[in-house]
Amino acid sequence: MLQFFQFEAEFVDSLRCIPMQVRYKLDTCGIKLKLQHWLSFSTGDRQKLIDLPCNTQAEIQNYRDNLRSLVCQYFQIYPSDLPIEENPAWSQSEFIPSSVLHHAEELKVAIALSQWQKLTPLQRFALIKLSTSDHENSNFLPALKEFDLV
Numbered sequence: 001m002l003q004f005f006q007f008e009a010e011f012v013d014s015l016r017c018i019p020m021q022v023r024y025k026l027d028t029c030g031i032k033l034k035l036q037h038w039l040s041f042s043t044g045d046r047q048k049l050i051d052l053p054c055n056t057q058a059e060i061q062n063y064r065d066n067l068r069s070l071v072c073q074y075f076q077i078y079p080s081d082l083p084i085e086e087n088p089a090w091s092q093s094e095f096i097p098s099s100v101l102h103h104a105e106e107l108k109v110a111i112a113l114s115q116w117q118k119l120t121p122l123q124r125f126a127l128i129k130l131s132t133s134d135h136e137n138s139n140f141l142p143a144l145k146e147f148d149l150v
Contacts, residue, residue: 004019017035032081037075037079089124099131119147
């Protein structure tokens with residue numbers, strides 16, 4: 001899953017923003033990581049969060065434990081928990097979330113269900129996040145293009 005998207009290229013080298021693959025892991029393990037936390041971590045700590053797997057139940061728990069310890073080490077508090085969805089929208093290919101459809105329609109783009117089904121869960125996650133975050137809407141069209149939806 002070690003994948004950076006092209007639309008993230010401007011900040012990947014410096015890791016000044018939390019990459020989608022880490023955000024995916026945060027939602028998977030149920031941790032709310034603030035950008036302030038991310039930016040305070042050393043480059044090595046950020047790279048560790050990129051590299052650590054977070055797929056199986058054991059890996060998810062390990063990722064969560066490592067992240068909680070890291071935030072506590074830097075800030076003497078534990079990060080907030082996020083609810084973990086049992087069947088998150090990005091893991092489902094039977095329907096396209098309304099936020100994605102709405103933002104695509106605003107850009108005069110029609111996404112077919114067959115196209116959605118060909119996307120990886122990480123790609124679907126990115127489109128969902130980009131369609132629900134006000135400050136990241138500018139990356140929605142580049143993501144659509146990168147994923148061959150336009």
